[in-house]
Amino acid sequence: MNQTLAIAINTFKETVRDRILAVIVLFALAMIIASLWLASLSLGQGMRMMRDFGLVAVSLFGLIVAVFVAGNLVHKEVEKRTVFVLFSKPVGRSEFIWGKFLGLAATMFVVVAGMGLFLLVIIWLVAHVLLGSLIVATLLTFVQLAVVMAVTLFFSTFTSAILASVLGVCVFAAGQLSTNVLALSRVGHSALLKGLSWVVFLLVPNLTAIDVKGALAGEGGAHWSTIGGWTAYLLAYIVLCLVGAALVFRRKEF
Amino acid sequence: MSVLSAEIDLPHLAAPPVLALEGVRKTVTVGFRRRRVEILKGVSLTVREGEVVGLLGPNGAGKTTTLKLVLGLMKPSAGSLSLALPRQALGYLPENPYFYDYLTGHEFLELCGRLFGMPREERQEKIAGLLRQVDLEQAARTQLRKYSKGMLQRIGIAQALVNDPAFVLLDEPMTGLDPVGRVEVKRIIESLRDAGKTILFNSHILADVAELCTHIAIMRGGVVVYEGSVEEALVGGAGDLEAFFMEVMRR
Numbered sequence: 001m002n003q004t005l006a007i008a009i010n011t012f013k014e015t016v017r018d019r020i021l022a023v024i025v026l027f028a029l030a031m032i033i034a035s036l037w038l039a040s041l042s043l044g045q046g047m048r049m050m051r052d053f054g055l056v057a058v059s060l061f062g063l064i065v066a067v068f069v070a071g072n073l074v075h076k077e078v079e080k081r082t083v084f085v086l087f088s089k090p091v092g093r094s095e096f097i098w099g100k101f102l103g104l105a106a107t108m109f110v111v112v113a114g115m116g117l118f119l120l121v122i123i124w125l126v127a128h129v130l131l132g133s134l135i136v137a138t139l140l141t142f143v144q145l146a147v148v149m150a151v152t153l154f155f156s157t158f159t160s161a162i163l164a165s166v167l168g169v170c171v172f173a174a175g176q177l178s179t180n181v182l183a184l185s186r187v188g189h190s191a192l193l194k195g196l197s198w199v200v201f202l203l204v205p206n207l208t209a210i211d212v213k214g215a216l217a218g219e220g221g222a223h224w225s226t227i228g229g230w231t232a233y234l235l236a237y238i239v240l241c242l243v244g245a246a247l248v249f250r251r252k253e254f
Numbered sequence: 255m256s257v258l259s260a261e262i263d264l265p266h267l268a269a270p271p272v273l274a275l276e277g278v279r280k281t282v283t284v285g286f287r288r289r290r291v292e293i294l295k296g297v298s299l300t301v302r303e304g305e306v307v308g309l310l311g312p313n314g315a316g317k318t319t320t321l322k323l324v325l326g327l328m329k330p331s332a333g334s335l336s337l338a339l340p341r342q343a344l345g346y347l348p349e350n351p352y353f354y355d356y357l358t359g360h361e362f363l364e365l366c367g368r369l370f371g372m373p374r375e376e377r378q379e380k381i382a383g384l385l386r387q388v389d390l391e392q393a394a395r396t397q398l399r400k401y402s403k404g405m406l407q408r409i410g411i412a413q414a415l416v417n418d419p420a421f422v423l424l425d426e427p428m429t430g431l432d433p434v435g436r437v438e439v440k441r442i443i444e445s446l447r448d449a450g451k452t453i454l455f456n457s458h459i460l461a462d463v464a465e466l467c468t469h470i471a472i473m474r475g476g477v478v479v480y481e482g483s484v485e486e487a488l489v490g491g492a493g494d495l496e497a498f499f500m501e502v503m504r505r
Binding site: 002003005006007009017018081082084085086087088089090091253254 | 282322325326327328329341342344345346348349350351352353354355356357361365366368369370371410413417423
């Protein structure tokens with residue numbers, strides 16, 4: 001546990017100080033500010049436009065951080081041989097994987113929370129509305145991105161960093177369509193198609209069981225118990241990915 | 255040399271072995287077709303307590319692989335490897351160390367201390383002492399990406415010593431350093447030797463090996479072809495370790 005925490009703290013410090021992260025966050029903030037201009041173009045839907053566009057910016061730039069940093073996390077350690085230093089000390093492979101994930105998750109939390117807070121302040125300044133439910137939507141976005149990070153980390157234990165990042169994006173995209181795939185199985189007649197749809201539905205994380213934007217107040221947002229259930233499902237998915245990553249990594253030689 | 259053998263002047267062989275490799279083989283698969291390549295072809299080597307052993311040999315002889323096996327970064331394909339010490343008692347400096355860019359020297363040593371589960375106070379005390387020992391007190395709060403190669407090598411040695419190890423493994427500790435850096439690293443290894451640490455280090459610089467080591471092992475083509483004391487090797491090479499090394503390579 002001590003070792004996992006030590007690696008997590010180290011990963012957080014390393015990733016949060018990386019200049020690339022600062023550049024990505026600056027772009028995201030610029031996009032959120034750009035939502036003001038979009039809001040001025042829409043008639044009567046200004047606040048909604050600003051909110052939705054801002055959330056898309058949080059999600060998109062969070063995804064960039066999730067896949068590219070998570071894809072590189074393990075590879076960088078192996079390439080630069082820092083992994084030799086860690087494993088020459090009493091550090092297990094599982095502790096390494098969990099520590100890396102938790103450190104990156106902390107960084108992601110800071111990034112997503114920062115962007116969400118910025119959006120909240122912008123909306124408050126422009127529309128004089130304190131949209132508290134935006135915090136819930138931002139937290140749900142963070143959980144979604146944490147799943148993508150875990151999946152990318154899993155892929156990175158046996159593929160290249162670039163391929164792991166690409167696969168991470170694919171899983172994110174497939175996760176948005178997961179419910180549609182299940183619906184497809186209901187309308188089709190082919191048993192093979194139905195079976196295949198179920199396999200895809202079970203393998204790919206369902207990232208849209210709750211519409212994040214729909215979780216906002218005043219729009220018939222999801223009930224707390226539904227949000228809790230979905231979050232528990234995604235956390236279980238993360239644990240499975242990390243256990244898989246640790247099992248693959250345990251067999252690795254350097 | 256162990257305390258016991260030093261006091262009653264026993265021959266050095268009396269010291270217990272810290273590391274013993276017997277017929278160790280290592281095969282790896284390389285390339286798309288997963289071609290099998292045997293890197294180590296039966297390495298036998300013994301390192302005893304208090305010895306400073308220089309592991310010599312040309313590039314590709316299997317020196318780094320041998321160290322990786324000792325550290326558990328790789329598993330032997332065949333043969334036996336016995337290490338008399340737990341991992342907590344090992345210290346390791348990799349070749350051309352490259353650590354975390356955005357951590358400061360102090361933070362990096364903090365990380366290493368935490369990995370050994372050292373309590374905060376003990377950790378801080380140890381880190382301060384190590385920074386003094388490797389002469390990096392002034393650069394303790396500087397990020398590692400701003401360190402020179404010599405400074406990285408010294409912080410690398412400091413991280414290898416954070417747990418006060420009984421057995422230190424150094425992979426090419428002097429390679430690529432300027433003369434000043436080499437002298438500084440040599441001074442640190444000398445102080446470790448004088449403190450009675452067991453040391454195994456890979457090197458291509460025979461003058462340093464002759465100066466620092468009590469024993470040498472020469473590897474060629476994945477096997478140890480010579481193992482003995484530096485004195486014996488110097489006698490064999492008429493006072494010149496390089497001549498002896500070349501002679502062993504030609505055999």
